Amino acid sequence: MTAPSGITVRCPDPAVRVALEAWLAGLRLSVQARLLLDVVVSDQEPEPLGQALFEQPEMRFGLGPQGRGLRVVWDHATALAELPAGATMASVRLSPGAVARLDRCTRTFLLAVVILLLRRVGWYHLHAATAIDPGGQGWLFTGNAHVGKSTTAALLATSGWQIGTDDAAFLERVADRILVHTAHAPIALREGGRRLLAKAGGIVLPDRGKVGFWPEDLGAVWTPLVSPDIVIFPTVGRTRTTAQPIARAEAIAELVRWSAWVMLESDLAQAHLDVLTQLAGQARCYRVTLGRDLFARPNRLIELVT
């Protein structure tokens, strides 16, 4: 069965297949291309990865068989994915332990596999929050996990902005623009962010130490697509919010940092870099120090870049 996302799950275990289809449907990714996750549940130990090309917490990425394609190993509970070179499908082997932790498995390991498949059809992942301001300008906030993306997204959600994501954005070239697709997911706040926003409730995300809020629960309309006019490289400060425009080459170097998959699969790297380059030319790019004053006046961000 093909999920609404365009990503098909094939799995002989009906319970796992249904759970994975529900996860993909919940992401609401509107990818047009057809992608396949071919999943089996097995307690067979994965072959050694060899030298890792790339590592993330809980995951390692290496070359596939005969040095072609990619192999991804999840270390939290054993799981393996192989993506043959150029293919839009992944063969996934989940251990019973991985199935027992399917929520974490989808959010980390299988999301990474989907990110790699999407890259092969021209969707390039970037660690970023996305939003549309009340005047219709598209915004993208990119950076690591501690620069205020989620708190800013939550704050803007309470202030009349549309919100796409607080973390996972996918860049796609459509005609002469770079557009940003987002998955539908809760904005995940640490305790500090939640306290600053004075928000009660939310969904407890225990293994992340965070509390999630759907954009809609914060009063925002969720937007699956943003056309970025402004790109922000934020840091958290203690004083007033400030913005400094940066040159295009500097912006590209920053985008490369937060779209690290650009370094994988050499035949895709130039197209990926070209999309980052076009984005840095399409949007006005700023380094922004996010101050506490934003909580009183969130739209000060708009004034700073106007």
Place this chain on the structure above:
Amino acid sequence: MSERYLRHPDLRLADVEGDGVVLHLGTRRYFSVSESGLALLQALESPCTVSELVTVLLERYEVTPEQAEESVLQFLETCRTADLLAPEAGG
């Protein structure tokens, strides 16, 4: 001077209105380069001698052949240090 140079096959370039960004997929590092550095790296997609690289600069900039050659030699040395040249280049 007949030695030929070639950029590393793991390099990917972004051309940005007067500047450039270079990714090295092998070392997973990235660099900013000047406009002239980008022009030289673009030329080095095919094997080039120093004199061919000097010609690249002379066609773009108002510099003397001596200044262009000095710039090319310095650039090639920087590239060697940063592993931006193909290991099998030369000859």
